Amino acid sequence: MTEVTEPALTIDAIGKKCPIPIIMLAEQINYVPLNAVVAVLADDPAAYTDVPAWCRLKSHRHVGSYELPEGGWAIHVRRNY
Amino acid sequence: MSLVAYFDAASSEPLHPQAREALLAAIDVGWADPARLYGQARRAHLLLEQARTEVAEALGARPDEVSFTSSGTQAVHLGVLGTLHGRRRAGRHLVTSAVEHSSVLHAGGVHERDGGTVETVGVELTGRVDLDLFAEAVARPGTALACLQTANHEVGTLQPVAEAAAACRANGVPLLVDAAQTAGRMPVPAGWSVLTASAHKWGGPAGVGVLVVRKGTRFRSFLPEDERERRRVPGFENVPGIVAAAAALRAMTAEAAQEQARLSELVAKIRETVPKVVPDVEVIGDPVERAPHIVTFSCLYVDGEALLTELDKAGFAVSSGSSCTASTLRPSHVLEAMGVLTHGNVRVSLPRGTSAAEVDRFLAVLPDLVRRIRQDAGVA
Known part of the structure; x- marks a missing residue:
C-alpha cells in the first residue's frame, strides 16, 4: 500500500448508481492540481468498469482500484491535464 | 414507414412473411406424431425431414447431423453439456470466451458445480477473443470442449472462428460454434464440431432452435433417455414451427447477400x-x-x-446492456469483459427491410434526447 499516492480528493459515491459516480468525477477532477489523484468510492458494479473506461476516453490515468473492507472500491484516477 | 421503428433484431427478428405462410399451412397438416406409421404421421414426418434437409443445406451440414430443439438457449445447453458428457474420458476442462451468450456461461456453471473446470478467455477492446490465449487454453491437457460465437450478440464483433477451429483441431478438441447472431445472414464459418442457432433470430417463429453435431463428434445427452431427434433432444418435435423456421432460413439466406449488405451500410452510417x-x-x-x-x-x-424510455417514446425499439436496464443490476458481462463504458448503452440491431428513412429519423432525434437527459442530470 505504500506505493499508493495519497488522494488529493475523495469523492464518496457509495450507494450511487452509474452514471452518477462518473458525473461526480468529471465535475470534480478539475478541483485537484495536475498529476494529483482523485479517489472515487463506489459500490455500483458498473463503476468498477466505467471509471477506467472514462479515463481511457478522457485521457486521464486509471491508477488502480482497491477493494474497500465495507464493500465497493476506491478507484484512483490521476489528473493528466 | 410504421410509427415504431423496430431496431432490436438481435433480440428477435420479426417473422418472415414466408415463415408465416409456411407456419399456417403446417399447423393444418403437420400436427400428427412424426414417429407413427399412419398417413397423417407420415405427412408430419415428411415435413419434418424436408425442413431438416433445408436447414442442413443452409448451415453446411448433413441432415442426420441436425436436431431441432425448443430454443437457441436449449440448443446451447444440450450442445455444451452433451459434448462434455460424451467426452468425459478425454477430460473435464471447458474453454469459452468471456463474451459468449449467457446460455454458454450458465452451462459452464453447471459443469463447474458438477466438478468440471471452466476457463474463460478474455477479449480485446473490440470484443474479439484473444486468439493466442484461446489457442493456449485449448492446448491444455484434459480440454473436452471449446465454445466460440460467430458474432457477439451485444456489440456485433465477429470472432475468429476459423482460426480458433484450427487451434482446436490441432489439439483434437471439438469446437462448439454459437451462430445465433449470424445464421441466415452470413455463411457459417468452417471448422465447427457442434453448431447452435435460434430460428426467431433469422425470422422464424419462437420455439425452434437448432443443434448440429458433426458426424464423428462424441456426444451423449445428459438428460433422461428419449428417442426423439437422434436421442439428442427430448420431447415431441414442434413440426409446424420447424417447417416455418426452415422456410425463413431459406428466404433469409437467399436474400442475405443483397439485404445484409444494405443493412451493413445503414449500420456504417450510424457508426459514423x-x-x-x-x-x-x-x-x-x-x-x-x-x-x-x-x-x-x-x-x-x-x-x-x-435513454431507452425516451427512445421508446420517440418511436424506437432498441435494447441496452446497461445495468439499470437489466434484471440483475449488473452491467452486461460483455461490456465488462471489453472494458468499455457500460452506462448509457444502446444497441441498435436492424431487421430486414429497415429503411434508410427510419435510420435518418433515429439519427435526427438522438442528439436532442441525449442532450436533455444530460441536462436533467446536471451535466453541463
Whole structure:
C-alpha cells in the first residue's frame, strides 16, 4: 500500500448508481492540481468498469482500484491535464 | 414507414412473411406424431425431414447431423453439456470466451458445480477473443470442449472462428460454434464440431432452435433417455414451427447477400454519424469485422434506462446492456469483459427491410434526447 499516492480528493459515491459516480468525477477532477489523484468510492458494479473506461476516453490515468473492507472500491484516477 | 421503428433484431427478428405462410399451412397438416406409421404421421414426418434437409443445406451440414430443439438457449445447453458428457474420458476442462451468450456461461456453471473446470478467455477492446490465449487454453491437457460465437450478440464483433477451429483441431478438441447472431445472414464459418442457432433470430417463429453435431463428434445427452431427434433432444418435435423456421432460413439466406449488405451500410452510417452529432459518445465493437446488422454505442453521463424510455417514446425499439436496464443490476458481462463504458448503452440491431428513412429519423432525434437527459442530470 505504500506505493499508493495519497488522494488529493475523495469523492464518496457509495450507494450511487452509474452514471452518477462518473458525473461526480468529471465535475470534480478539475478541483485537484495536475498529476494529483482523485479517489472515487463506489459500490455500483458498473463503476468498477466505467471509471477506467472514462479515463481511457478522457485521457486521464486509471491508477488502480482497491477493494474497500465495507464493500465497493476506491478507484484512483490521476489528473493528466 | 410504421410509427415504431423496430431496431432490436438481435433480440428477435420479426417473422418472415414466408415463415408465416409456411407456419399456417403446417399447423393444418403437420400436427400428427412424426414417429407413427399412419398417413397423417407420415405427412408430419415428411415435413419434418424436408425442413431438416433445408436447414442442413443452409448451415453446411448433413441432415442426420441436425436436431431441432425448443430454443437457441436449449440448443446451447444440450450442445455444451452433451459434448462434455460424451467426452468425459478425454477430460473435464471447458474453454469459452468471456463474451459468449449467457446460455454458454450458465452451462459452464453447471459443469463447474458438477466438478468440471471452466476457463474463460478474455477479449480485446473490440470484443474479439484473444486468439493466442484461446489457442493456449485449448492446448491444455484434459480440454473436452471449446465454445466460440460467430458474432457477439451485444456489440456485433465477429470472432475468429476459423482460426480458433484450427487451434482446436490441432489439439483434437471439438469446437462448439454459437451462430445465433449470424445464421441466415452470413455463411457459417468452417471448422465447427457442434453448431447452435435460434430460428426467431433469422425470422422464424419462437420455439425452434437448432443443434448440429458433426458426424464423428462424441456426444451423449445428459438428460433422461428419449428417442426423439437422434436421442439428442427430448420431447415431441414442434413440426409446424420447424417447417416455418426452415422456410425463413431459406428466404433469409437467399436474400442475405443483397439485404445484409444494405443493412451493413445503414449500420456504417450510424457508426459514423453518432459520434459527430452526439458529444462524448463511444461507438463500441469492431468497425469492420462485424455482423451486418448490429451497432452499439455508449453515451457518457447518460442513464441507459432513461435513454431507452425516451427512445421508446420517440418511436424506437432498441435494447441496452446497461445495468439499470437489466434484471440483475449488473452491467452486461460483455461490456465488462471489453472494458468499455457500460452506462448509457444502446444497441441498435436492424431487421430486414429497415429503411434508410427510419435510420435518418433515429439519427435526427438522438442528439436532442441525449442532450436533455444530460441536462436533467446536471451535466453541463
